[in-house]
Amino acid sequence: MQSSQDREPAPAVHDHGGGVRSLRVPIPDNPLGHTLVYVVDTDRGPVLIDTGWDDPASWDTLASGLTACGTSVTEIHGVVVTHHHPDHHGLSGRVREASGAWIAMHAADTAVVRRTRGARPERWFSYMTAKLAAAGAPEEHIAPLRAARPRALPGLSPALPDRDIAPGELLDLPGRRLRAIWTPGHTPGHVCLHLEEAHPAQLPGHGRLFSGDHLLPEITPHIGLYEDPDDTTVTDPLGDYLDSLERVGRLAPAEVLPAHQHAFPDAAARVRELLAHHEARLTDLLALLAEPLTPWQLAERMEWNRPWADIPHGSRTIAVSEAESHLRRLVKAGRAEAVPGSDPVTYTAVQ
Numbered sequence: 163m164q165s166s167q168d169r170e171p172a173p174a175v176h177d178h179g180g181g182v183r184s185l186r187v188p189i190p191d192n193p194l195g196h197t198l199v200y201v202v203d204t205d206r207g208p209v210l211i212d213t214g215w216d217d218p219a220s221w222d223t224l225a226s227g228l229t230a231c232g233t234s235v236t237e238i239h240g241v242v243v244t245h246h247h248p249d250h251h252g253l254s255g256r257v258r259e260a261s262g263a264w265i266a267m268h269a270a271d272t273a274v275v276r277r278t279r280g281a282r283p284e285r286w287f288s289y290m291t292a293k294l295a296a297a298g299a300p301e302e303h304i305a306p307l308r309a310a311r312p313r314a315l316p317g318l319s320p321a322l323p324d325r326d327i328a329p330g331e332l333l334d335l336p337g338r339r340l341r342a343i344w345t346p347g348h349t350p351g352h353v354c355l356h357l358e359e360a361h362p363a364q365l366p367g368h369g370r371l372f373s374g375d376h377l378l379p380e381i382t383p384h385i386g387l388y389e390d391p392d393d394t395t396v397t398d399p400l401g402d403y404l405d406s407l408e409r410v411g412r413l414a415p416a417e418v419l420p421a422h423q424h425a426f427p428d429a430a431a432r433v434r435e436l437l438a439h440h441e442a443r444l445t446d447l448l449a450l451l452a453e454p455l456t457p458w459q460l461a462e463r464m465e466w467n468r469p470w471a472d473i474p475h476g477s478r479t480i481a482v483s484e485a486e487s488h489l490r491r492l493v494k495a496g497r498a499e500a501v502p503g504s505d506p507v508t509y510t511a512v513q
């Protein structure tokens with residue numbers, strides 16, 4: 163494909179066959195590059211699976227991509243959102259305004275949207291500073307958050323969905339069989355969408371799976387904690403994620419249509435790779451937990467895509483939540499435990 167600096171490149175539309183196309187909607191300043199927004203034809207007009215980041219250039223790409231598909235943003239019948247993250251749900255409100263489309267999301271992620279809309283940034287910053295302190299983060303990491311003048315954060319006013327996506331049920335899409343598969347882990351209400359129709363190129367397997375961020379061909383999604391300032395439930399997002407992986411593996415779709423990167427066959431093989439990856443990582447962490455460590459100390463010692471010293475502030479915060487989700491899993495599985503009386507709490511492997 164040719165690219166040009168002084169000219170808008172042609173909208174990247176890919177026809178997956180069987181009334182399914184994808185649009186590459188850019189995510190500004192993000193190494194992921196773009197969200198794949200899927201356009202699914204129905205008897206009532208096109209339905210979008212995810213919408214992309216709320217940014218003028220992303221909106222233009224979405225609108226011109228739909229034109230290239232022979233339709234228009236005003237024709238959209240509905241929006242099915244895999245999860246609440248802004249690279250998926252960001253433009254849903256604008257699509258609804260332009261078209262009158264409904265927006266559907268799993269109730270657990272709608273709850274996050276409702277909370278985000280209601281929360282003041284100050285509340286979020288105070289929650290995060292307390293949480294990082296409890297995880298053993300040094301003052302030099304917490305101080306910038308405490309000093310931050312809370313301003314509007316990106317994605318702070320996401321659109322409130324109109325419909326719940328009910329797990330296990332077919333969505334109300336005239337002429338199509340699209341079933342919601344609840345796959346919590348990356349977010350509490352993440353869903354994959356199983357198109358229960360023969361593969362247009364007769365690939366072996368059962369239909370096609372829109373996998374959102376749950377199952378991606380070359381990267382693993384971030385699994386942190388379900389950060390909810392108002393809920394003290396000790397959740398286990400990594401445990402949820404591993405269960406959700408097995409669930410989609412059992413569907414044995416002929417092809418996976420993910421929200422980033424590219425489509426791929428053999429979901430079961432990718433699921434096995436990811437399960438093995440996480441088991442290896444948990445085993446590595448147990449070795450580190452031969453000595454008692456706070457979540458922060460564990461994050462410092464874990465393997466990342468670059469040395470800890472090179473990881474910027476915001477990514478360190480994300481890394482700590484990932485360390486915590488692994489600790490939760492180990493504790494729930496009885497493989498690690500909190501050291502009684504430690505403050506901040508340290509964890510150690512169960513001998």
Ligand SMILES: [Zn+2]
Pocket residue numbers: 245247348375
């Ligand atoms: Zn996501």
Ligand SMILES: [Zn+2]
Pocket residue numbers: 247249250375421422
């Ligand atoms: Zn994403």
